[in-house]
Amino acid sequence: MPTEAVPVEERLFSLVLALVATEHGLTKSEILSSVQGYRHRYVPGGDNASLERQFERDKDDIRELGVPLETLETPAEAGNNQNLRYRIRKGAYDLPADVTFTPQETTLLNLAAEVWREGSLSSESHRALLKLRSLGVDADDPTIGYAPRIRVREPAFEPLRAAIERHLVVRFPYLKPGESEPTERTVEPLALVKHEGRWHLASFDRNRQERRTFLLSRIVGKVTTTRTAFTPPEEDVAEAALADLDRILAGGRVRIRVAPGSDAETRLERRAAEQPAPGELLLNYSDSNLMADELASYGPEVVVLEPQHLRDRVVQRLRRVVADHEGATR
């Protein structure tokens, strides 16, 4: 590899400028032979394979920033890669003139960016803030002392997000609540939805041929992105999934007795739909196995009153724990 005298950002910047300035587009060889960062390494009539690969990567990086880099085909010579022309249409590049933000909105957007503390969402929201600063509006309130944040702990999040954008089918091992062995799922990933503190994947399950929602925390192995593309549905899948999750949550209801002053009371009281009697709470739940797991974890602080099937599930879990922890192990 030759040493690179021109910094990467200078090459990318020069490429964007050249492609915005051209009306009819530039061919690859025009770009490589004239644009700063490429031109010094270009061999006229020689082998420029590594420079061409560099250009391909640069194009991807620029597009990833939201810059609409177009590829134009010369109609007479369709299929001839050497005659493809590249350009960035200024109208598609510029932020629309009516998209402006007030100081108050800028404050809110600053805070929205801070919500993400980890992963690509964090770096992307900070990049968005750079573009926002371009407009020259200062926030009206430094929002000192406020630090709301959403965690993305699940390793499945990033590969799923990438696959959703590229409309690619994924495979992953899923441990369904209440089961002890994971099963391999093959799905068309559609949206990521945070509901009741949990991340969900809204998807179309290819084997079962229907919409399925998965808990990201229950994807217990590697997410494999296949090369199979799919056509995403027209409708707003995320909103539909959210409405679905709300409907499911409203459908399950458990009545419990909770010990006054206990940690369980602190945590569950604010989630309660109703307080039917002193010391009793009515809670909604989405999945009876997950709810039984949680209620069992409170031990003597919570007693399930009804429904019976949930009462049975909790008793069964507690019995198993007693059996697993009695006597010496080794």
Add this chain to the structure above:
Amino acid sequence: MSARPLQAQDKLAFLLSLVPYLIDHEDVSVADAAAHFGVTEDEMRQAVQLIAVSGLPGDSAAYLPGDLFDINWDEFEDNDRIVLTHSVAIDEAPRFSAREAAALLAGLQYLSSLPENADRAALTSLMNKLARGASAPPSPVVVAQARVDAALPVLRDALVARRQVEFDYRDAQGSTVRRTVDPLRLDSDDESWYLRAWDHGREAVRTFRLDRITRLSSTNRPVSRGADEVALSDALFETSAADLTVVVEVAEAALPLLGDYLPEGTRTRPGTRPGVVEATLRVGHYHGLKRLATRLSGMVRVLEPPEARTVVADWARAGLAAYAGPEPTPQGGP
């Protein structure tokens, strides 16, 4: 996938954003521009220098002066001020990428649960503008509105007004004590909200869960210590001495469910049966462990030490005892 460090892309986004700002601000100090973009003054100077020598190849592909950006070099070198005298190709802020817009949109959805953002129309208009400012439809990442504790607006107001607050606080062991504190910062971690404050009684910074706060009242007394006078770490809880060692047997498939109990890099050993592994965890106390073992019944078994096994077994046994009595009377209709 590009193996290049992310920094180059960020720097490009910075350059593309800086140009229109400099066109709008005909004469700005390096210090002001750096503060506005949240970068160091050195980073700002480097970016300006790069822009000043960049431009278009031009007809001769020679990058001649008229095809380049230019600045007033005397102002820049002598007075540390930026005056852009010539610009090419770009003059407007770039659009957001689909992912950038999606990240901000999902963040806004989360913030919409906060009481001061109750104005839905204003928020909806902001979200629409963001979506229109993106070069492609934002990727579908959605955050449902979360519940917010009633104490939040009161604490937020007191924090901004720099007033002391008083409240009853119930600790994890169940005892309640009246506290007087100077609010310093409100943090949330998903669904849970926390107040970090200077506790007058303990003369130290303490972290309080909002759902354990009752009988909250703000006072007219100014704070003795402001948020700017106390160094707060980004970590909500200082890692306490986790000096208890526990050996657990875990179903291999359930390992990811252990979450924070199994810090990245924790090594596991093959178990005594197929499909299970053993891991050594460090915990601060057994309180969380007994909850973990009962939540993952059948998937996690504590092996050592015997005291830990007893704590878990007793917890589950006490839970079972509550079911030994007569069946509860159903509550009427569903």
